[in-house]
Amino acid sequence: MPNLTKLSLNCNKIEVIEHIDMLTALKELDLSFNYIERIENIEKLVNLEVLTLFNNLITKIENLDVLEKLVILSLGNNKITSTAGIERFRFLKELRVLNLQGNPIKGSTSFPMDLYVAAILPDVKYYEYKRITDEMRQNGQEKFYRELREIETNEEKEILERSAEAKEEFDAQRLASSFVEHLNEHQLYESLWKGDEDGHALLMIGQVATDLAEEYDHDIYDVTQEIYKFGLECFEEREKEINEFKESLEEGQTQIQKMGHNVIEEFLRQKELIFERASAVLKALELRTLRGEEEDSPESLVLLDLFDKITMEFDDTINDVWQQLMSQELHLHESIEETTVNFQRRIQEMMAKFVEQVQTYFGQLRDIAIHFSENMTEIATHYINTKTAMQDFAGVPPELLHCMEDREAILNVIAGMKDSHIQRIDEREDRLMVRSREFIENMIDELNNDELERNRAKILEINSYLELMSDSLSALQTEIREEILNEET
Template structure:
């Protein structure tokens, strides 16, 4: 348990330094809950990851560090320090407000992970370039006033932040150049406030009128860029869907083209004459049709798996929610009864003290009453703890059963899909064999038309100058095609099976982690109640040294 003296801990920062555990705990205690319960949690170091807001100000902090325990922080102020570099904030992914004003920061950097950030305050630093915040698309308020920003490039940069509503760039060299505000108001139309003052419609329209032609060209270029990005995203999303369906590149002629891209001999053979070219086109048509059917099947099976997962998660979440509701009711009853018992105990202790000063004969009855109340509280905790643990054991068993049912259902679904898919790959191999036979017949007939080998074109002699050479050539081409088909089948089977294996393993890990965490929370909850119970009053005053929670809770 941390025993932190707030004043001494904060004195650690009188010399330029880093953030320490003691500083964090001290500030959390000083700025956090005032009730004794809140203080106990923080001193145990348990609830640092539950803090939503903290101010680390005026502490001469030089380096940002040791903030990883504050994973759920929403608001952080590090203003009025001597910080020179933005760093070590990657873990604070829930942060919405960050104040780094009045420091010595020169570069805007290491902010990419803070994509939930809505307010960024960097007033009074040494920043010369606005950069490093491209991921902060939810940014609403940005204050970069009183820095060393010289040019206007930041205006176009900030144009992309469509959620930006308030900006402050005052006391930067760039603002002293005539026309800056017009340029800013015209090219960042989403702004509503500048230096926390609302921009009037007349100011904005006047600025737009001055830069109308440039704005028109800029908007035209932006539209083209956005269209291109939308197309790229559409293709990316489509590929992601096909990949998740394990049928990527099966909707077009990719697999067919891949076979012939690896088969130079095959490309030469199908161009021998019109008949071989027609056979090739027919083969391509048949092959692609089979691929497309497999592609459609893959999408359908992906939808089935997605729906199965959705139904599974609904059942799991319902089970967890039902258990949480029951647990919440048990805990509420404990707190309600605890309040009543603690009030009665305090009344008994008061009566005991008054009895010792007055009638000594009343002591025995009062002590008996106190013993009864202490036993009642012990029994309350014992019963509630058993109830919560029992509910958690039942839920864990149910989750394991549900996981097993899901595993069986999903395995059956996957096996059926793979069995059907293997049938399609067999059709692809069959079509390849038929094409190989057709080409053999067509080329053999073509070669037989020549009087002798001397008249066969030179570029064909090495490929099909005689029957044995033709057979060898076609066999090599056939093997290349089969290898491509077999590899694609193996890829589908292995990827789908590996996904299923990893998914089930992760379900087990997640459930065990949840179960372990719940048991720890229950144990900690009753440990806290026990501690609160012991702190209520020394049992020696009532002659209750033989009464305690430890023995009962251990049972």
């Protein structure tokens, strides 16, 4: 029941809250007088406004601070012994009514729970369904001054952390949608060396190799920055195009909807006039029947013939309305299909431009990797020759000791490093290409499926409505008969 807004399961023997997390439209939930021990599995009920867990076996306040639309919360008559968790209600800016009465909080019924709530929850207006006065608020703040200061400090820290996390999540999503995630820093360069122990050994042959690696890192970073910036620019262009497309669809749908409303309004005016005439004829027929007159009498036949004509007129009116509404819907459907095709072409052109430029950048990355391997070959060869000539093998990385006897081995090590780096670059390029292609395919498929569902639903709506209107004339005779009988009695 995805559209359910109110659910009462009070006075049962429920022990666990479960199997309701799909009821995201729920506004009121009553689970009072059960055997629930834990507040759980309700985090997705983000539209909840009223939650009643009165008279259960709950021992801890938890998992409620995400219900940002909550207005009324009752946790009275449970087994909650600590105030821990109450401060989380500060994040529920809509919460106005709170009930914790009947809980052994702080181990004593004398604990001034009303003052504590008044002090730390400034947005709550009623506690135990009694209004919190300004005097209570002030007394509570004075009594729980230290607790309040600590809560406010922790809250401020958490708000900053949430803000940072939200920004990080937004940036990550933006980068992912731009297909340039993990290209904004040195991530690509660092990935080139993962699992390449021989390559790492080459960096240990001296300062000149370290300097070359730093230059390599810098060059890779410069190009990935270009990819990153270009990706974001293209993302903004695509977003603008997508938003304009959606606005165009909404505008077209709104226009057709207004036209449809006008057709329906005109139909209802005609229906009212037709039903007035039909009612008069049916009433006359019913009265003649009540007086015992024959149904095949000339007067009755005239009335029946008149009613048949009215019925045909109404059927013609319905058919005319059906033709108009279906014609409008067909026009809208064809227009949306055409607009979607044009949109797809523009997006594909934009994506082709993006891919073409990105491929150029990745070509530069491969050139940088090749250039680095060539320079590393020169440095490593000189290093091996020097060590061999002097027969000084102290400090030679263990992974390169075999190269002292076989000079071709160092070339194989460098070639393996180069192949590994280029493979990583190719993999990152392939991932970007595949995702950009899937982006268009998935988006267009979704648009086409959404339009197909919308079109089918609209056709069903038109047919169902007009079928209901057609049946209403058939029901009119029964209504007239009952009306006359009531008048007679």
